[in-house]
Amino acid sequence: MNKAIEKEFVKKLEANQNIAHKICRIYATGEAEHKDLFQEITIQLWKAYPKFRGDAKFSTWMYRVALNTAITLYRKQKRRIKTQEWDQYAFKIKAEEYDDTTEQNLKLMYQAIKELNDIDKALVFLYLEDKNYTEISETLGISEVNARVKMNRVKKKLKELLSID
Amino acid sequence: MEELDILKQDWKKQEASLPQFKTEEICAMLKKKSSSLVKWIFFISLLEFAFWIGLEVFSSFQGYNDIFEKAGVELLYQLILIINYVVIIGFIAIFFYNYQKIKITDDAKRLMKKILTTRKTVKCYVWFNIVYFALSFMVMNYFVITNLQEFQNLNIWIFIGIMFGIMLLFIAIIWLFYQLLYGFLTRKLYKNYKQLEDLDL
Incomplete structure (x- = not known):
């Protein structure tokens, strides 16, 4: 080309x-x-x-x-x-910015996200990227209402995963 | 504050710590071969078409037709062959049409659906071949046995039983082969598609 x-x-x-x-x-x-x-x-x-x-x-x-x-x-x-080190590269630079508990919590949260299924991961990703529900629904091909409902469920699921940890 | 919102704050800050590929590295990646699912499905599907067509060509060169001529059912055999080829050409046309429609810029659900449709076409093709093969096999055998003197004293029911058994074994082997071949290939896609579909009810 x-x-x-x-x-x-x-x-x-x-x-x-x-x-x-x-x-x-x-x-x-x-x-x-x-x-x-x-x-x-x-x-x-x-x-x-x-x-x-x-x-x-x-x-x-x-x-x-x-x-x-x-x-x-x-x-x-x-x-x-x-390659554990790689997985945690994002945390390295934050030692000064956060206290240990926040850092620990973040680490747990990233781990919890890894346990979600592919679709839930996509929802979390788009949410973290500050996409609105119209964009989320258009990217995944689902209705806006369902995207919203599903997002709430994912948040709940994450909360559950974190409380188990 | 929600957990996810705490993460969101961190998410924005992480940009500085993300790895960065240089221009040359990206250029090198463009030259690499894709290992995408669609590519795999495409090549395996082509092999499937080729396999059945090859089998067809192979058997027509084996001189099985002689016995049909002797039994006076040559015309019927020709008809069976013509129908077979017309349907196969139809399947190949539909397959390529579906394949053309796969676009990565579609939304996720539509993209998955199109890939699964392409896959389904080939699946139908294979099942058509098996069923059609079995049916024409039985019909031709029936005429050959009833029309030829040599077979008159053969117990027709035992013969049909054996043929049926062979056919079932044949189908079982193909089914198993498919589970192995496509199980590993489409499991993730199918699971993700189901999730999207369930959530959009």
Whole structure:
């Protein structure tokens, strides 16, 4: 394909790569899986790029493709590498910002999210990304009312998971 | 404050600590092969079409037709073959039409539904082949046995019983093969689709 288009695409993706990293953070465990999922998202974005119309925002379009890749297309490779350190990278820098209990709570919360099913994870992700219910319903293909109901259920489920821990 | 809202605050702060890939790394990723589910389903489906067509071609070269000629049912056999090929072409056309419609930019539910529909087409194709094969096998056998002198003193019921047994075994093997092949491939997709569907009732 055209070199100029490739360059333009890579530039856009590089600027928006946080979206994909955050999805990996919710769906992947360990460094190898994180990179694997990120790569699959990149490939899917690139494949779909010819149909991307400039009038839509790249980031909005990217949310959809990346989330679809994570919950529909992506197949985990069978790997057994334990990379605990990677999983906790987000907590490292916060030592000064939070006291120990808050940090501990956050850690537990991330663990609880990992235990949710793929659809619930998507809901949590979109919520954390500050998406409104219209956007959530359009991304997942469910009605707005059901998205709202489901979100409340997920919040309850998280609460339960945390109280068990 | 809700748990999730506490997390939301942290979520925004984490951006600085996320890993960042460089331009060259992203470029390298573009060259890599996709391992997506759709790709797998597509290739396995093509193999399935090829397998049944291959079987058909193979058996027609084996000279089974001679016995039909002797029994005077050649025309019926030709008709069975023509119907078979027309239906197979139809299935392949539907498969490609469905496959074309799979778009990653659809909403999650629609995307999953389209993938499952594509899958279903191939599943129907395989079942059609099994059933059609079994039926035409029985019909042809019936005519051959009743029309040919050599088979007159054979106990027809024992013969049918044995044929039926072989057929069931054949179906069981194919079913098992499918469970293995697609079980691992579509389990996650099916589960996620069900969840979305249940929640949208």
